[in-house]
Amino acid sequence: MSQPPLAIVILAAGKGTRMKSNLHKVLHPLAGKPMLMHLIDTARTLVPERTVIVVGAGREQVEAAVAAHGAAIAHQGEQLGTGHAVQQAEAVLTGFDGDVLILYGDVPLVEAATMRRMLDRLHAADAPAAVVLGFRPADAAAYGRVITAPGSDLVAKMVEFKDASPAERAETLCNSGLMAASSRDLFTLLSRVSNDNAAGEYYLPDIVMLAQRDGRQTAVIETAASEVAGVNSRVELAGVEAAWQAARRVRAMADGATLIAPETVWFAHDTVIGRDVVIEPDVFFGPGVQIADGATIRAFSHIEGAEIGAGVEVGPYARLRPGAVLEEGAKVGNFVEVKKARLGRGAKANHLTYLGDADVGAGANVGAGTITCNYDGFFKYQTVIGEGAFVGSNSALVAPVTIGNGAIVAAGSVVTRDVEAGALALVRPEQVAKPGWATRFREKMRARKAAKAGK
Structure with missing residues (x-):
């Protein structure tokens, strides 16, 4: 059964204060490509009719980065919570009637298959008002909690950590913030969200309880915590990079490449590797590298923007530039x-x-x-x-x-x-030999040095 048109809304209005950077948080690179571009490229595989980026602080940087990607821009002037941020996309989506998938620019590793699962669940027979994406982290910390009905994927309650009771905080299923809903349900419910909470903000998850009051159910699907890891600091960015690289190394080896010391090889987002390629330790790939079958990349080589043919040998200590x-x-x-x-x-x-x-x-x-x-x-x-x-x-x-x-x-x-x-x-002067010249030169210089020392 065909599904309705799709709109992607990506929230990228946060200030990113903890990054301590002049570069907008969502533009920091992951495997050589800005985090936001990872998300846009993944979402594009779902063939959305519209893509909206909600910007705030540092909006000029984000707008310039997405200009070539056909995304529309919505501006959140004040940071009044996730619900308020999504509301800013409503005017941009005027006339749109379909599904809305809400993503976060600093959560770059969400896979297309997971996005599709959310949309499929939205159109299941019980027709939930919304679908939220949950995960179970090793440390639930201050994440919002998702409480489900016993033996069901239907949400009984969603609550922010600040407003949760001790019993609710004991729940391990957490809210990633990602959500899917029809445009009609989403913006109708958002118009009723209140900021009567500990932070004084308009929370996107509050639409779950509002739908429940209307007799509608909301469903949750789960994914791995690593897939919804967020980036708010350079330490977290390094952690996400490490997770991405680890997965990419496994894929490279599964596809037929040999990595002598996998943990020391660093790939870019678009590295292409053929079969029977051997990669020695401490090799770094920048963007734009293609390696054909049977090539050998020796240790301590740095390669970007290069095309390496079959059976080629590179390095050690080689540098291939664009x-x-x-x-x-x-x-x-x-x-x-x-x-x-x-x-x-x-x-x-x-x-x-x-x-x-x-x-x-x-x-x-x-x-x-x-x-x-x-x-x-x-x-x-x-x-x-x-x-x-x-x-x-x-x-x-x-x-x-x-x-x-x-x-x-x-x-x-x-x-x-x-x-x-x-x-x-042959371009060099004729070699000339002067017998005894070096001996005479040394004797003369030693005498000069001795005379100078005697003064």
Whole structure:
């Protein structure tokens, strides 16, 4: 049975004081992507008709971040509670008649399957007025409690911790704050919510008891505490990051990658890893990395924005920056940095090399200490190294320059002009030997030093 249109309302109006940051709380990155963007991207898989972000303090940052995502903005000028925050979305949703799913910008790990379960329960045969998402934390602390009818998923009472009795505080099922309801029920009930409570705020969960007075039931579904972990401080952000990384490592290994020391590998939100990839300890992936089957990433490498082909070997101690493309069988060794450069099939840069704005042909070999001089202080220029070319150690290739197919650049060369295919480029002064010069120099300097010490 088809379901009604869906609107997503994400609350992101909190000040985030405990983060002690100039960056809005919901924009702090998790696995290289802002928390809010995690939530928006997950919710997008449900194909919502509308998405509304409720903003408050720091609204300019949030508005700029979501501008390209097609989300509407609602403004909560005063922080008067979660119920008040959701009410601010009502005007933006004028004319909308469907389901509303309420999420929180600082609760980024909620899965699409859980969101779908909430909506499915909302449309079950007993037609609850709302569905809340509950969880059972190891320490219930000051969370609001959800009291259910015996043997049922129907809510008998929801109460904030501040207003709960000792018996209610003993309940372990807690309210995550996430909720699903029809737009008609949601905003009708919210209009009746009072701020007659210990905090003087308009609580979203109060609509549960109001619905009950109208003879309507509310249901709760449960999920793992880790899925609804909130972020209010940098310590909590680190905890959520750790949980995300742990789950991602497990998935990587389940999909056929070998992680030698899983706890030391850090993935980005969009890292793509093929089968039979081996990742050694202490490897960090920034956003935009794709690794094909059979590649090996050796220890202490830092990789972002890079495409790594089948059977490629990277590191140890390598850095691949955005635009790096390593084709099948290529090799980048220790202390090599690659930026906006392509290494063709089987090409090698084994150690101590910088390749920026370069195109390296198949089978080429770039010697230790070689750099592409790609920047003149104003503009970037391209270096092309042909197929099968050999660049000797400690060479500087001053771009724009082309080394032809099969050419050889002698060690220690500073190449400023193109080298034709099959040629040898030898750019260094002739070696001159002066017999006895070093001995005479030392004797003269020792005598000078002794004379100076005698004064």
